Amino acid sequence: MGLGSYIIRRLLQMIPAVLGVTVIVFLLIHLIPGDPVAMMLAGEADPQAYDELRTRLGLDRPLLEQYLSYMANLARGDMGSSLHYGLPTTELLARAFPATLELTFLAMIIMVVFSIPLGVFAAMKRDTMADHGSMIVSMLMYSVPSFWLGIMAILFFAGVLGWLPAFGRASPTIDIQLVTGFLTIDAIIAGNFAAWVDAWKHILMPAVILAATGTAVNARLTRASMLEVLRQDYIKALLSKGVPMRTVLFKHAVRNALIPVVTFITIQFGQMLSGIVIIENVFSWPGMGTLVVTAVGSRDFQVVQSLVLVFALMRLSVNFLTDIAYSFIDPRIRYD
Amino acid sequence: MAEKLIKVEDLKTQFTTKRGLVKAVDGISFEIKKGERVGLVGESGCGKSVTALSLMKLVPAAHNERVFGKIIFKGQDLVPMKDSQLKEIRGKQMSMIFQDPMTSLDPVFTIGSQIMEALGIHQGLKGKESKKRAIELLALVNIPSSEMVVDYYPHQLSGGMRQRAMIAMALSCEPELLIADEPTTALDVSIQAQIIKLVRELSANKGTALLWITHDLGIVAHLCEKIIVMYAGKLVEMADTMTLFENPMHPYTQALLRLAPKLERGKGRMPPIPGTVPNLIDMPPGCRFADRCPKCMDVCSQEPQWMEVEPGHWVSCFLYSKDGKN
Ligand SMILES: Nc1ncnc2c1ncn2[C@@H]1O[C@H](COP(=O)(O)OP(=O)(O)OP(=O)(O)O)[C@@H](O)[C@H]1O
Ligand SMILES: [Mg+2]
Numbered sequence: 222m223g224l225g226s227y228i229i230r231r232l233l234q235m236i237p238a239v240l241g242v243t244v245i246v247f248l249l250i251h252l253i254p255g256d257p258v259a260m261m262l263a264g265e266a267d268p269q270a271y272d273e274l275r276t277r278l279g280l281d282r283p284l285l286e287q288y289l290s291y292m293a294n295l296a297r298g299d300m301g302s303s304l305h306y307g308l309p310t311t312e313l314l315a316r317a318f319p320a321t322l323e324l325t326f327l328a329m330i331i332m333v334v335f336s337i338p339l340g341v342f343a344a345m346k347r348d349t350m351a352d353h354g355s356m357i358v359s360m361l362m363y364s365v366p367s368f369w370l371g372i373m374a375i376l377f378f379a380g381v382l383g384w385l386p387a388f389g390r391a392s393p394t395i396d397i398q399l400v401t402g403f404l405t406i407d408a409i410i411a412g413n414f415a416a417w418v419d420a421w422k423h424i425l426m427p428a429v430i431l432a433a434t435g436t437a438v439n440a441r442l443t444r445a446s447m448l449e450v451l452r453q454d455y456i457k458a459l460l461s462k463g464v465p466m467r468t469v470l471f472k473h474a475v476r477n478a479l480i481p482v483v484t485f486i487t488i489q490f491g492q493m494l495s496g497i498v499i500i501e502n503v504f505s506w507p508g509m510g511t512l513v514v515t516a517v518g519s520r521d522f523q524v525v526q527s528l529v530l531v532f533a534l535m536r537l538s539v540n541f542l543t544d545i546a547y548s549f550i551d552p553r554i555r556y557d
Numbered sequence: 558m559a560e561k562l563i564k565v566e567d568l569k570t571q572f573t574t575k576r577g578l579v580k581a582v583d584g585i586s587f588e589i590k591k592g593e594r595v596g597l598v599g600e601s602g603c604g605k606s607v608t609a610l611s612l613m614k615l616v617p618a619a620h621n622e623r624v625f626g627k628i629i630f631k632g633q634d635l636v637p638m639k640d641s642q643l644k645e646i647r648g649k650q651m652s653m654i655f656q657d658p659m660t661s662l663d664p665v666f667t668i669g670s671q672i673m674e675a676l677g678i679h680q681g682l683k684g685k686e687s688k689k690r691a692i693e694l695l696a697l698v699n700i701p702s703s704e705m706v707v708d709y710y711p712h713q714l715s716g717g718m719r720q721r722a723m724i725a726m727a728l729s730c731e732p733e734l735l736i737a738d739e740p741t742t743a744l745d746v747s748i749q750a751q752i753i754k755l756v757r758e759l760s761a762n763k764g765t766a767l768l769w770i771t772h773d774l775g776i777v778a779h780l781c782e783k784i785i786v787m788y789a790g791k792l793v794e795m796a797d798t799m800t801l802f803e804n805p806m807h808p809y810t811q812a813l814l815r816l817a818p819k820l821e822r823g824k825g826r827m828p829p830i831p832g833t834v835p836n837l838i839d840m841p842p843g844c845r846f847a848d849r850c851p852k853c854m855d856v857c858s859q860e861p862q863w864m865e866v867e868p869g870h871w872v873s874c875f876l877y878s879k880d881g882k883n
Contacts, residue, residue, distance in 0.1 A: 454661040457615050462675040462726060463648030466640050473663050480665075552665060552710040 224548060231544050235537060242533040247291050249526050250278070260520050261304060278523070300530075301523035305516065310527045313512060318531060319402025320390055321501070321508030325493055325535075326403075327424055328431035332489060336436045337482065340443025341475055347448065356444070362437035367496055371430045371503040378426060385426050388505035395419050427504040431496055435489035442485045447478040480551050487543045494532055562733055562766050563612070563651075564588040568626035570604075570611045577838040581607040583790035584626070586863060587871075591733065594760060594767040596777025596798075598813075599787035600834055605770045606656075608787070609738045612768070613653050614643050631733075649679040652727040656739040658719035662711040668695070668722045669707035672729055679730045694725040698755060717748035721755070728759055735760065736768045741776070753780055774813060778802065786810050789835050789845040792863060795871040806872045808850045844875070852876060 250257050258275045278301075279287045294300070300310035339359070343352045362370075379387035386392065391404055397411040405424065408417035450456065451474055459469045501510030509528050516524040548554045570582040581604045589595050599605050607616065614635055616622045628635040630651065635643065655661035663671060672691040676682040682690055688707065695703035698721040711719055720740055727735055737756065741749040757780055760767050769780055777784050777798070784801045786794045786809065794807040805811045812830045832849035843858040844850070850857070856875045863873040 454655050454657060455663045457610065457613075458653070458655055458661040458723070459663065459674075460615055461613050461647055461653040463644045463646075463678050464674060465644055465678075473666070476665050477663065550665065552667075553712045 227548055228545060231541060235541055238537055239534070242530065242537070243292060243295065244288070246526055246530045246533065247288050249529060250280075250522050251284075253522065257522055261522060263520060300527040303516070303521050303524045305519040305521045305524070310524050313524065314509070314527065314531065315402075317507060317509045317512045319399075320506060321497060321510060322535075323403040323405065324424060324428055324431060324501070324506060324508060325490075325497060327405075327428040328435070328493060329486075329490060331428060331432040332435040332439060333486065335432075336439035337443050337479070339436075339440040340445075340482075341447055341478070343440065343444040344447035344451065344478075345470065352444075356441065359437035359440045362433050363441075367430055367434055368499045368503050370433055371427070371500060374426050374430055375503070385422050390420070390423050390507055391416070392419050392423075427500050427506055430503075431493060431500045434496065435486075435493060439482065439485050439489055443478065443482050446481045447474060450474045450478045453477075476550060480547070483543055483546055483550065487539055490539045491536060494536060560591045561588050562591045562593070562631065564627070564629040565612070566627040566629070568608070568611060568628060569624070570607050570616055571623045571625075573621045573623075574838075579837050580790055580840055581837055582611060583840070585787070585790075585792045587785055587792065587795055589734065589766050589768060592760075592764040592766050593783060594757075594769065594781045596781035596784045597768060597770045597787060598772065598774055598777055598784060600830075601772065602834055602837075603787045604790045604837070605787060606738050609653065609736045609768070609770055612736060613647060613651065614638065615653075644678070648675050648727075648732070649730045650732050651734040651736070652730070652732045653736040653738065654720070654723045654727050654740045657743045658716050658723055658740075659743065661723055662719055664711050667708050667710055668714070672707075672722070672726050675726060675729050690729075691725075694729050695722065697759075698722070698725045698728075699751075700725070716744050717752065720744060720748075720752055724752070724756065724759070728763070728765070731763055732765060734766045734768065736770070738770045739772070742772070749776075756780075786813070789840070790837055791845060791873065792871070793846065793873050797869055800870055804870075806866065806870070806877060807846075807874045808852050808876075809846045812851075844873075 253260070258271055258278065258280065262270060262274060275281055279290060282290075298311060300314070302309045303313055306313060339355055343355050346352045375387045378385045395413075395416045397404070397407055397413050397416045400407050400410050404420035405417065408414075408420050456469060456474060459473055460466070464473075497508070498510035498513060500506070501508045502514055505511065509531065513525060513528045515521075516528065544554075565588065566586050567584050568582055568586070569580065569584050572579040572581060583604075585608065587595075597605055597608065610616045611624055612628060612635075614624075614628075616624060624636055626636065630646065635646070638646075662668070666674075669688060669691045672694060673682070673687045676687045676690055692703045692707050695706055700706050700718060700721050706714065706718070706722075711722075714722065720743075723740070735756070740756075741752050744752065753776060756767070756769075759765065767781070769777060771777055774784075781798055783795070783797050785792055786801075786807065788809050794801065794805065794810045796804075801810065802814065805814050809830075816830065830849060835845055835848070842860055844853075844861050847853045847857040854875060859875075861873045861875050862878060863871060864878065865871050866877045
């Protein structure tokens, strides 16, 4: 089977998962204990307002009809609106989503770029000081909660040294045209060097902290995976053919060791999506993590609903991308 | 034929482990002549694989090993050699096939690219030329539609086919010594016979010497000219096949042969001998077979000598030494 048809098959397989997610997200509002409408109005005893909101949310109609109209709205790009901000949810998302995505992307890149070489290096230097040293550091990183790391980083780099800003995505003076929503890219498009530096200064600390736990875990897992591969017969078989050690390590062993690592990375991404709620709040990063906390606090259920949907879809997309990545690394996947 | 190819002298391979020093191979000496087919038999865990890996200098992959003694291959001692020198020997002059064909091919590269890798290293073949040679080699080991199989990944082939591919790879540069570590144990009986026949023919055609490691006396009886019997890290007896079957001297060999008729009925596994193989950690001095030996004597608590009791017939047992009885 070719790669193209494999991708199509995986996309088709995603449809039920996406539908399942929408059902769960839709039911969210019904699963809230008590009367959601009353909670949203928070004590305003005006019966007219109550009925109005209930009708607007469609809660007076049969469940199936509600779901179908929810889906129809979604298809039109209508996710309802925020009572708290008095804005359509999509508008809030349009601001928060790129902010979260940019931060997560960068954190993922940091994690992959640092953890894999570190794990491979530790495996190759097995049982030396360098191996033990790097594994102890990663154990420490893993054990320390990321919000504490975040606060310490702010105190040190923003407070003591004053090198990096403590919060936000950009300084108030920066004004650039948004194209991708990623400030580090939009600054380049705008040709604004100051804005570019500013964006990097803001994103660096939260991204590193967000990546920290995952990097630590992933480095350890990469090391273990690499050691496992190095024990395999085919490594001996390759050496017995006269293939030089360097080639055996970097061409054969690393590629095989990466197969399970790809799964670890997906799992780490899932962890990051929960981590981001904390990190965004620590750094006042104007993304979905901050938004979800505000929305829960102000009982803005439609916004919460939409955010959960977006988080779930992000997760699904990453699983999909992982499977595609797999089929590149491991030929056994495409043919089973 | 009489020229010697490899001479192993007092080879010792030891592993440092948490539980103690494992003397997996403990002072073995033998030689293989050019084109000679030699069988190495012994019970599970007696150090056969470690011997094979030591000859290829592949044990260092384990990080915790030490190798002593001499491995003189074509006049050069392999023991002190560095990887850079060894890669001229491995695959080119001496190669190896492994027990489990399911795990001895890299799963993420095609069969062809794995054969071509060796061709590139040792013969400088590249591109189309190299692929053509890989296809020829696969055909040589009787793989049908080898032009297609060359682009297959290991998981697309059966165990027997993979083992053929391994053989093609091992023989690609026409080595002078092929070490086969139980290459048929993982395969079913009819495939076993085909593989043995194939290796036998190929080795006869090219004059490749063979060290065939197995549990199975039946296989070596048919395939090999000389048999070495190993027990708990040491050699106990070595003789040409006829002599060993007609006049086994060591009580261990005798026990193996007494139980050998069971081979015909069973699946060809080594039949059980009462007692168990001793632990290779902190081995007490003396003959290692002593506590299972029906002919054990007082003197057996000392180390028996490895000596040639008649021309070409070596044994390590006090029954045959001058100071022993009988
Ligand atoms: N890397 C290692 N570290 C420690 N001990 C080892 C190592 N490799 C092998 N051994 C030990 O050396 C001994 C001999 O093992 P070996 O694999 O050579 O046996 P074998 O004769 O090939 O057995 P089998 O017939 O089951 O393949 C065993 O006791 C094994 O546990
Ligand atoms: Mg073995």
